[in-house]
Structure formats: structure tokens, C-alpha cells
Amino acid sequence: MRNLLKILAVAVASVVPMAAHAADFPTKPVTLVVPYPPGGNVDSAARIIAPKMEAVLGQPVVVQNRAGAGGMIAAEYVINSGADGYTLFMAANGPLLFAPMTMKRPNAYEWKKDFAPIGAVSITPMALSVRADLKINDLQTLIDKASSDGLLMASPGAGTTNHLAAELLMEKAGKQWRVVQYKGNAPAIASLLGGETAFSFDQISAILPHIKDGKVVPLVVTSDERVPALPDVPTFKEASELGFQAVTFTGLLAPAGTPEAAIETVSKALNAALTDEGVQKQFADLGSLTKVTTPAEFSDFLTEIDDTWRPVVQTVNANR
Helix, strand or coil: CHHHHHHHHHHHHHHHHHHHHHHHCCCCCEEEEECCCCCCHHHHHHHHHHHHHHHHHCCCEEEEECCCHHHHHHHHHHHCCCCCCCEEEEEEHHHHHHHHHHCCCCCCCCHHHHEEEEEEEEEEEEEEEEEHHHCCCCHHHHHHHHHHCCCCEEECCCCCHHHHHHHHHHHHHCCCCCEEECCCHHHHHHHHHCCCCCEEEEEHHHHHHHHHCCCEEEEEECCCCCECCECCCCEHHHHCCCCCCCEEEEEEEEECCCCHHHHHHHHHHHHHHHCCHHHHHHHHHCCCEECCCCHHHHHHHHHHHHHHHHHHHHHHHHHC
16 A cells, blocks of 8 residues: 555655646746748748747747658658647648658658647638740630640649649649659749749748749639639639639647646647738738637538548649
């Protein structure tokens, strides 16, 4: 009996400090790990929310870029960082859901097992855009020229929604062209502007400045309805019979096993940021919409996206 009491006492002594630590969270800077280089859609979203989250949390919120392997380097770094709520994954469709399937790394992570969802951040449609100097002004002309003239398409990485949208378009059109993979939106767009590639699917938040500058021409958007930032650009469904919807999200996740108190604290800080009118305007100016969710709602949202696009990823893998 005495031995049992000693065991219980040790167990309680070890749990109490952990509970107190979770209740005091945060006591040091919180890091948002972005799986791409600076300048792209996910990086921009992280830098918009960080200052407002910092004000709520009372601790610095630092944005850290760790690009590579379709976003898996950043994801694996977060998973192995310790489940204490201080290192979080600023995720998007590709790095979280698709890269583990397309990159074929051994013992790849699974989001449902290795991450604890905190909340969505933004929803962003994409635009299919072409270099202005090519004088291509409609979707069908681009598809024909891409397959017959060898035009190169830029992608921010294998397994991203951008890449999968390209694969789905080729399947629907019955055409093939080469997709060149880069390490993020920024280098992919740089290749487009520099003439290395001819066209690309890009999040509107990332490509909009170059559309406004007249360097690229948007042919269609990938949402079901037209986008306020590009009111004259048709949807896929309006432009052709090849229509489909493909939007990207950004969202925050912690390593699995992170204390619920820490997740709830970050969730409240995130949603406080997303309901700020100034933050909403910054996202709207980039062609994105903020999306406020609870951790459970974000988990359900991820499941729906995963179920929709997983068959496309499997088809891409089978055709490699």
C-alpha cells in the first residue's frame, strides 16, 4: 500500500508542474514555421496575423521560413520540435495533405496522427495566368499552345494545390505539358516574370501585384464565383467545360500531444487576429478571405479537403 501511495505521489508531482506550465502558456516567443521562402501566399498570411497574435499572447510571435521537399522539411521540423505549443506549423494544402503522398518519403507524417489542428487562417482562390508578352488571351489557346509549343508551367512545388490543379486540367483537357517545380510561390513567380516559364496557377494573393503591373494576364479563376479582386476574370466554369474548383487554405497546427490549454490559447489569439478589420482588409487586398474556426471545425475542414483531393494525388502518383 505504501509503495502504491509513493507511486501516486510521484505521478501527481510530475503532472502538477505540467498543468501549471500549460496554464501559464505562453512564457516565451511563439514561432510560426512557414514551409516556403519569404514572399509567397503562406508567408504573407503568417506575417499578417503575427503582430495581432503577439498583442493577444503577450509574447513575440516570430515567422520562420523553412523551405524544401514540398514543405515537408518544415512540417517534420515542427513535429519534432516538442509538443509544447511554442513551435507551430503555418500550413497549406500541399505541405500538410499532399506532399507526404507525392514526395514518397519513407515514414512520412500523417496530419491526423502527427498534428493537432488549431484553426484556419485564410481561403484563397487561384488564377491561371500567362506572361503578357505571349499575347494569349483565352484558356483554350493556352492549353493548345502549351501542349503543341512546349510552353513550361511554373509550380511552387510537387503536391501543392497549384501542381494538382495543373494535373487535373491536363487530365480534363486530354493534353500534356511540362510542369517545372520550384520551392515556393515566390521563386515560381520569379521564373514566370523572368521568362523561364510561360504560365502558372497561383494564389491570387501572390500573383495579384504582377497582374496589376500588366506583366501577366489572368485567364480564369479557380473559385465557383468571380473574385472581387479580379471582377472581369471568368471562372473555369464560365470559360470552358473543363471547369473545376481549387482553392488553397492556410492554417495553424501544433505537434500532436500539445496541451489543450495551449491550443485553446493560440486558437483564441488567432481568431482575435482574424476578426480584426485591419487584418481582414489586408487579406482582402491580397484576394483572400479570412476563415475563423475552432480546432474541431478546422479538423473537419481538413478532412473534407483531404477526401476531395486524395484521389487526384493517387492518380498523379500512378501516372508517374
